[in-house]
Amino acid sequence: MKITKAEVEYVAGLARLEFSEEGKEMFATQLNSILSYMDMLNRVDTSGVEPETHAISLKNAFREDGVWKSLDPEEATKNAPEERGNCFRVPKVIE
Amino acid sequence: MEYETVIGLEVHAQLLTDSKIFCGCSTKFGATPNSHTCQICLGMPGVLPVLNRKVVEFTIKMGLATHCRINPEDVFARKNYFYPDLPKGYQISQFDRPLAEDGWVDVEIDGNKKRIGIIRIHMEEDAGKLVHDEAGPFSYVDFNRTGVPLIEIVSRPDIRSPEEASAYLRRLHEILVYLEICDGNMEEGSFRCDANVSIRPEGADEFGTRTELKNMNSFRNVQRALEYEVKRQQYVIEGGGKVIQETRLWDDAQGTTHSMRGKEEAHDYRYFPDPDLVPVAIDEAWIEQIRATLPELPVEKRERFAREYGIPPYDAGVLTTTRALAEFYEETVRLTGKPKIASNWVMGDVLRYLNEEKRDIQDSPVTPSALAGMINLIEKGTISGKIAKEVFEEMYRSGKGPEEIIREKGLVQITDEDALKKAIEQVLAANPAEVEQYRAGKQKLFGFFVGQVMKATGGKANPALVNELLKKTLSSP
Numbered sequence: 001m002k003i004t005k006a007e008v009e010y011v012a013g014l015a016r017l018e019f020s021e022e023g024k025e026m027f028a029t030q031l032n033s034i035l036s037y038m039d040m041l042n043r044v045d046t047s048g049v050e051p052e053t054h055a056i057s058l059k060n061a062f063r064e065d066g067v068w069k070s071l072d073p074e075e076a077t078k079n080a081p082e083e084r085g086n087c088f089r090v091p092k093v094i095e
Numbered sequence: 096m097e098y099e100t101v102i103g104l105e106v107h108a109q110l111l112t113d114s115k116i117f118c119g120c121s122t123k124f125g126a127t128p129n130s131h132t133c134q135i136c137l138g139m140p141g142v143l144p145v146l147n148r149k150v151v152e153f154t155i156k157m158g159l160a161t162h163c164r165i166n167p168e169d170v171f172a173r174k175n176y177f178y179p180d181l182p183k184g185y186q187i188s189q190f191d192r193p194l195a196e197d198g199w200v201d202v203e204i205d206g207n208k209k210r211i212g213i214i215r216i217h218m219e220e221d222a223g224k225l226v227h228d229e230a231g232p233f234s235y236v237d238f239n240r241t242g243v244p245l246i247e248i249v250s251r252p253d254i255r256s257p258e259e260a261s262a263y264l265r266r267l268h269e270i271l272v273y274l275e276i277c278d279g280n281m282e283e284g285s286f287r288c289d290a291n292v293s294i295r296p297e298g299a300d301e302f303g304t305r306t307e308l309k310n311m312n313s314f315r316n317v318q319r320a321l322e323y324e325v326k327r328q329q330y331v332i333e334g335g336g337k338v339i340q341e342t343r344l345w346d347d348a349q350g351t352t353h354s355m356r357g358k359e360e361a362h363d364y365r366y367f368p369d370p371d372l373v374p375v376a377i378d379e380a381w382i383e384q385i386r387a388t389l390p391e392l393p394v395e396k397r398e399r400f401a402r403e404y405g406i407p408p409y410d411a412g413v414l415t416t417t418r419a420l421a422e423f424y425e426e427t428v429r430l431t432g433k434p435k436i437a438s439n440w441v442m443g444d445v446l447r448y449l450n451e452e453k454r455d456i457q458d459s460p461v462t463p464s465a466l467a468g469m470i471n472l473i474e475k476g477t478i479s480g481k482i483a484k485e486v487f488e489e490m491y492r493s494g495k496g497p498e499e500i501i502r503e504k505g506l507v508q509i510t511d512e513d514a515l516k517k518a519i520e521q522v523l524a525a526n527p528a529e530v531e532q533y534r535a536g537k538q539k540l541f542g543f544f545v546g547q548v549m550k551a552t553g554g555k556a557n558p559a560l561v562n563e564l565l566k567k568t569l570s571s572p
Contacts, residue, residue: 014363014466016177053170053368057378062148070117073129076238086128087235090179092227095544 054067096333100325101305102254102290105244106267108277109221110153110287116220117144117244119185119373122244124283128237136242138183141373146171151194151375154218155274155385158195158244160392162268165382169194169216171372174364179236180223188247190366193217194375200270201394202262211263212251219550221245236303240284252291252302255320261314264288268314270395273418281312293338294328303328304338308352309323311345320345324352356504396421404434415441420456423463430467436535440466444484448491458492461487469497481554482506508558512564515548518556519568522547533569541565 004064008024008031019027040085082089115122118135135142158165172190176236198213221243226235248267254260268286271277281288293305311317323345326336343352380559393415398412401423413422420441427437445466449459469490473483478501489500501507507517522544523530533540548561 014175014365038133054370054373056373058373059168061145061373062151063119063145063164064118065147065149066116067114068120068133071129071130071135071137073127074130076129076132084235085227086130087237088129088179089235090116092232092234093179093225 001034003028097296098325098329098332099517100292100294100321101252101254101302102257102292102321103252104249104250104254104258104260105291106250106264107221107289108157108248108267108271108279109277110150110244110246111278112147112149112153112244114147114148116147116218117242117246118275120134120239120242122465124280124285126236126239128200128295129239131239131563136182137238144187146372147244150218151377152385153244153274154194154216154246155377155382156274156276156389157248157271159389160197160274161195161198161200161248161267161387163195163198163213163216164488165195167190167377168192169375169377171219171369171375172366173506174219176362176364178222179234180238180241182223182238182241186220187369188219188366189217192374194377200263200266202259202266204256206261209257209259209358211253214249214251216248217245219245235290251572257318257325257429258277260290261318262320264317264427266393267409269416271373273390273393275390275418281314284312287312290317290321290324290325292328293381294325295334303332304340306338306340306352307342309342309344309355310373316345316347317348320352323350327352339414355501389395400424405435406438410435410438410442414438417456423456423459426463427467427470430464431470431474433470435517436470436474437467440470440487444487444491448488448527449496459491460492465490465496472497472501476510476557478506478508478510479499479554479556479558481558482508485554507556508557509552509555510560512560515556515560515564516568517553518548519544519561519564522551523568530569539567544569 005024005028008019008027008081012019012024017056077083077088080088109122110116112122114120115131115136118133120131120136127128130518135144155165164332169189171187171194173185175185175186176538189291195216196214200213200217201208201210201442206218207237216399221240223236223238223241229232250263254263268279271286272279277285281287284395288311290308290311291305292308293303295301295303297352306324306328310319311320316353322342331338334428339354344353344355345352379499396415397408397411400406402413404411406414418520424441427441428506431437445456445459445461449456461462469478469486472478473480474488478486485504486497486506489495489504492499495499497554523526526544526547529540533544544565545558546562548560549567
């Protein structure tokens, strides 16, 4: 078992998720099975193969620097639970 | 015990693009909240960011200007954390494959050169702006700044004093502004700095525990905050305590740093390559093409000014503070052939009048050709240096050329000997007692007579000629 329940709790905490005890057990099992699949892939000889960060070989997809029409502030904040003065209003956060 | 200070700086500079890094929203400062936002920078599901080519070009420029290696393949990564100014729950940044690495800049401290290493320069998106409610339990989020392109410049821990930190920051700031890739406006947050600082006993190899300082929005505050923090750490250590690794905020009003509230949980950003953005490949041809567009940088310009124009290093330093000022000066020199006189006028009256109104050299009502015209009139003897001050002020106020002002105000220097003789005779006739004293040996009264003649001619008399004629008249009874 590579992933313990404690690690599930830690990662869930980083993602601001809460799970029941059964949920934590379930995710630990699932994550472990994913990792053992990775172990299987690790047995493949990849010496001489450059690591890739993307599944496609495309590079340099650019746009030229130009301004387009933005949303109206009313439109932009339409999904906000609360809006004041064109701003999203959220519970007070001080870093 | 003697301590050594160790400082490393992280600088965030906003790039001067028209549109954001991954979408076409405007980067202009000060707009109505959330009026520069779209589905992409608001992080709506299913949208795709597309990289602004200019961001790459500007970052390559900065990399080259600071002697970095430009990495041939660069990858964007997601930095995951939760904060309300970050709509996606992650910031697009770079992690293990930044655009530029291993550079340096030289700074000068008390006439000595010191090289400060740069670990890396990477591209990333800025976060939004939060305004906290003074009265209620609310914060207000404006996403206009979200997605504005930034470069982060990370120095090596090579900095050994708050003065060095300040000199390094000024150097970076100057380069960014010279390259015209950042407006350098610290008040609007276009140039921001965080500092890592620790102290260790002199001669020790290990670094001490460091604190990270934030919220310093001017060169002066960076220096003050670092000076305070170094003293605080010494105090903690000498009192038998231990410095805690933490983030501290600079409080400008109090002149102190204080620990950031809340639990200090270790950051775990879980960086991974952003699957929405393909890698950036930079070949030699692209690098060379950009290298060819690099302007002469401040340090080189400074050295050339001192060498080519024979002006003191101090003058060269002042005149190269910005590219526009350097150009103003060089144009004035080109039109007059008088480097030192041009330097005196530009550093003196030009900058004084502009500074009084907090105006930039670009907005100077006196152009280099008008200033040069005036300097040439002094050289020709048409006006005296003293009258020139008056002419300059009028040029600045009205935007008129020097000849026009001189003509309108009748300021042409009096070089007519007869007219001057007449003025001298009148002055001597009006001051018989002084004349007698002078002739009896009180030589220092000579200055008094010169002053009286200048006054009588409204300052327009040619001073050299007045001296000569006065001497002649006074010595022949």
